[in-house]
Amino acid sequence: xxxxxxxxxxxxxxxxxxxxxxxxxxxxxxxxxxxxxxxxxxxxxxxxxxxxxxxxxxxxxxxxxxxxxxxxxxxxxxxxxxxxxxxxxxxxxxxxxxxxxxxxxxxxxxxxxxxxxxxxxxxxxxxxxxxxxxxxxxxxxxxxxxxxxxxxxxxxxxxxxxxxxxxxxxxxxxxxxxxxxxxxxxxxxxxxxxxxxxxxxxxxxxxxxxxxxxxxxxxxxxxxxxxxxxxxxxxxxxxxxxxxxxxxxxxxxxxxxxxxxxxxx
Amino acid sequence: xxxxxxxxxxxxxxxxxxxxxxxxxxxxxxxxxxxxxxxxxxxxxxxxxxxxxxxxxxxxxxxxxxxxxxxxxxxxxxxxxxxxxxxxxxxxxxxxxxxxxxxxxxxxxxxxxxxxxxxxxxxxxxxxxxxxxxxxxxxxxxxxxxxxxxxxxxxxxxxxxxxxxxxxxxxxxxxxxxxxxxxxxxxxxxxxxxxxxxxxxxxxxxxxxxxxxxxxxxxxxxxxxxxxxxxxxxxxxxxxxxxxxxxxxxxxxxxxxxxxxxxxx
Numbered sequence: 001x002x003x004x005x006x007x008x009x010x011x012x013x014x015x016x017x018x019x020x021x022x023x024x025x026x027x028x029x030x031x032x033x034x035x036x037x038x039x040x041x042x043x044x045x046x047x048x049x050x051x052x053x054x055x056x057x058x059x060x061x062x063x064x065x066x067x068x069x070x071x072x073x074x075x076x077x078x079x080x081x082x083x084x085x086x087x088x089x090x091x092x093x094x095x096x097x098x099x100x101x102x103x104x105x106x107x108x109x110x111x112x113x114x115x116x117x118x119x120x121x122x123x124x125x126x127x128x129x130x131x132x133x134x135x136x137x138x139x140x141x142x143x144x145x146x147x148x149x150x151x152x153x154x155x156x157x158x159x160x161x162x163x164x165x166x167x168x169x170x171x172x173x174x175x176x177x178x179x180x181x182x183x184x185x186x187x188x189x190x191x192x193x194x195x196x197x198x199x200x201x202x203x204x205x206x207x208x209x210x211x212x213x214x215x216x217x218x219x220x221x222x223x224x225x226x227x228x229x230x231x232x233x234x235x236x237x238x239x240x241x242x243x244x245x246x247x248x249x250x251x252x253x254x255x256x257x258x259x260x261x262x263x264x265x
Numbered sequence: 266x267x268x269x270x271x272x273x274x275x276x277x278x279x280x281x282x283x284x285x286x287x288x289x290x291x292x293x294x295x296x297x298x299x300x301x302x303x304x305x306x307x308x309x310x311x312x313x314x315x316x317x318x319x320x321x322x323x324x325x326x327x328x329x330x331x332x333x334x335x336x337x338x339x340x341x342x343x344x345x346x347x348x349x350x351x352x353x354x355x356x357x358x359x360x361x362x363x364x365x366x367x368x369x370x371x372x373x374x375x376x377x378x379x380x381x382x383x384x385x386x387x388x389x390x391x392x393x394x395x396x397x398x399x400x401x402x403x404x405x406x407x408x409x410x411x412x413x414x415x416x417x418x419x420x421x422x423x424x425x426x427x428x429x430x431x432x433x434x435x436x437x438x439x440x441x442x443x444x445x446x447x448x449x450x451x452x453x454x455x456x457x458x459x460x461x462x463x464x465x466x467x468x469x470x471x472x473x474x475x476x477x478x479x480x481x482x483x484x485x486x487x488x489x490x491x492x493x494x495x496x497x498x499x500x501x502x503x504x505x506x507x508x509x510x511x512x513x514x515x516x517x518x519x520x521x522x523x524x525x526x527x528x529x530x
């Protein structure tokens with residue numbers, strides 16, 4: 001049979017990117033938007049398209065078995081680029097890191113650095129996005145917050161007391177390390193998509209846990225981490241994006257602000 | 266300053282792999298072992314080395330800031346190959362997929378397939394490893410199971426009723442889809458590390474939830490998924506490995522068998 005590659009038309013750097021994600025929340029689509037915005041890439045976004053929701057639900061329908069070149073996605077975010085259709089946030093970021101030159105390039109002399117950037121992005125998403133989400137959904141994504149608010153209190157308390165400082169401490173340590181190179185970036189003195197992911201995660205945690213994160217910031221133990229946050233926020237295209245109407249407000253997505261959870265510790 | 270690549274000696278295909286992971290459980294080290302075993306690669310494993318535990322704890326110590334070429338890891342598994350030190354299970358698998366040719370190769374005509382294999386591996390690990398783990402630790406990894414057993418019951422019930430069928434159904438759909446190519450493999454009719462990851466995840470869930478998974482298997486709704494499981498188990502090097510003393514028994518790791526959780530649904 002023909003290989004998927006043969007069935008897939010080549011996409012070049014002028015091919016626009018298509019982000020397929022739920023409208024109404026920044027969610028797991030947001031790090032992708034930030035990366036595309038920072039690179040000045042041409043992209044469409046179902047969040048701002050009429051009936052965009054239906055594009056999402058068609059992709060994740062129980063009868064979608066994908067196409068000759070691509071398996072179906074389990075869940076959004078989904079990226080379509082040329083004839084390639086991929087899902088899983090860290091995977092999409094890995095792809096964009098190569099295409100938009102926001103990571104060392106596979107095949108180059110220093111290409112193994114792409115695995116380091118991937119490691120850092122995965123770690124930020126684990127501790128400062130997935131675990132943050134689970135503070136308001138510790139039992140099931142199929143139940144409302146109200147149906148698991150007691151368990152949420154307990155989980156949030158542990159998260160704020162132990163996990164949040166652990167992950168901030170880890171990234172401070174990475175930034176202290178020699179491999180991070182010149183400040184403020186995580187790896188080799190060069191801005192990469194891992195910096196963007198860490199920025200976004202901090203921004204989300206700041207929304208969800210303003211008191212808890214504020215205390216940790218004031219402790220002075222994570223100065224390098226918060227300097228990185230500020231440095232990303234001041235990047236001209238990011239600054240413009242954050243002020244634009246393309247930037248959606250946090251609401252009932254990954255990052256939610258429940259004052260009782262913020263005060264749990 | 267010198268770039269990390271300049272500070273990093275090149276590793277070639279004869280360079281042995283060094284897996285740094287907790288002794289005593291298969292854990293998140295196991296998919297790495299399986300991939301190395303299947304490829305017949307030369308590797309060392311702290312699980313079977315005297316004082317291997319200290320190699321792990323030195324890597325994740327609070328004062329480890331990495332080396333000139335590599336940031337520190339947050340947690341094991343950690344892979345050392347030549348002078349490259351990387352962590353995060355899906356990241357290590359991505360790397361080994363390239364080195365051991367268990368995925369399409371970046372830079373080849375069909376190289377974008379590597380993102381598809383990465384997507385499938387990430388999805389299996391999300392739903393059939395991380396979420397499975399969380400059935401016995403829904404509140405905190407810093408507490409024992411006994412300290413969160415009530416919440417575990419509730420989470421396990423949701424997991425068995427909703428999440429487990431969702432993920433099995435997803436992979437059945439992937440295997441039904443045209444991009445999977447000839448059976449039994451997930452993508453392009455070719456064995457990849459994503460097949461190995463799915464095998465391992467099913468094996469772990471089978472240990473943790475034998476009744477629940479048995480029922481789902483008997484339903485006949487996931488025949489392709491269980492055929493893939495059998496096909497991986499019969500690969501000659503995997504068969505030999507599973508029978509060897511290098512294969513550790515499941516115990517108190519990611520996959521744990523608590524009969525009350527298995528019966529929760």
